[in-house]
Amino acid sequence: MRRALVSPRPTRYSRFCSLGPSTRRGAAPNARRRAAAESTSLHIHPAATARRVLVVEDHQDGADSLRMILDLWGYDARVAHTGRDGLELAVRWTPDVIISDLGLPQMDGFDLALNVRREPALAGVRLICVTGYGDAATAQKACECGFDVFLTKPVDPEALHFLLLSSGGASE
Numbered sequence: 001m002r003r004a005l006v007s008p009r010p011t012r013y014s015r016f017c018s019l020g021p022s023t024r025r026g027a028a029p030n031a032r033r034r035a036a037a038e039s040t041s042l043h044i045h046p047a048a049t050a051r052r053v054l055v056v057e058d059h060q061d062g063a064d065s066l067r068m069i070l071d072l073w074g075y076d077a078r079v080a081h082t083g084r085d086g087l088e089l090a091v092r093w094t095p096d097v098i099i100s101d102l103g104l105p106q107m108d109g110f111d112l113a114l115n116v117r118r119e120p121a122l123a124g125v126r127l128i129c130v131t132g133y134g135d136a137a138t139a140q141k142a143c144e145c146g147f148d149v150f151l152t153k154p155v156d157p158e159a160l161h162f163l164l165l166s167s168g169g170a171s172e
Contacts, residue, residue, distance in 0.1 A: 083107025
């Protein structure tokens with residue numbers, strides 16, 4: 001069973017979900033990613049260049065801004081503005097990481113996470129929740145639905161970058 005844990009402060013409002021034993025392929029970080037993670041600046045790191053990140057956010061400006069930052073960091077980033085579109089794109093494109101809001105049209109972030117976890121092709125995907133809802137009950141529900149990390153908006157870009165650099169994904 002997943003449960004929300006208050007993080008040791010990568011950002012002030014972060015919570016991480018306990019996962020138990022890792023079942024993801026390549027979950028152990030390699031030396032190059034560890035070295036890159038030591039310097040979590042807005043510069044491009046070689047470890048980021050091949051990673052696929054899907055942003056699912058209904059706020060157009062927020063989604064576009066995050067995609068631009070991800071592009072600057074060297075990630076291959078795509079955006080979906082509804083939960084349903086996010087799931088369809090994830091199945092077609094198979095990202096390494098999905099960053100999703102909870103309050104989405106057509107399918108909320110909770111249902112998106114549940115559906116992603118049911119898709120065998122997406123078994124290694126890391127799910128990061130980024131939301132304006134910061135209460136403990138929401139964090140617990142997000143973890144139970146399959147999110148690996150729960151972050152409250154506004155998210156510190158440095159902390160997000162560190163999470164992306166340290167995440168195990170399908171391409172490893």
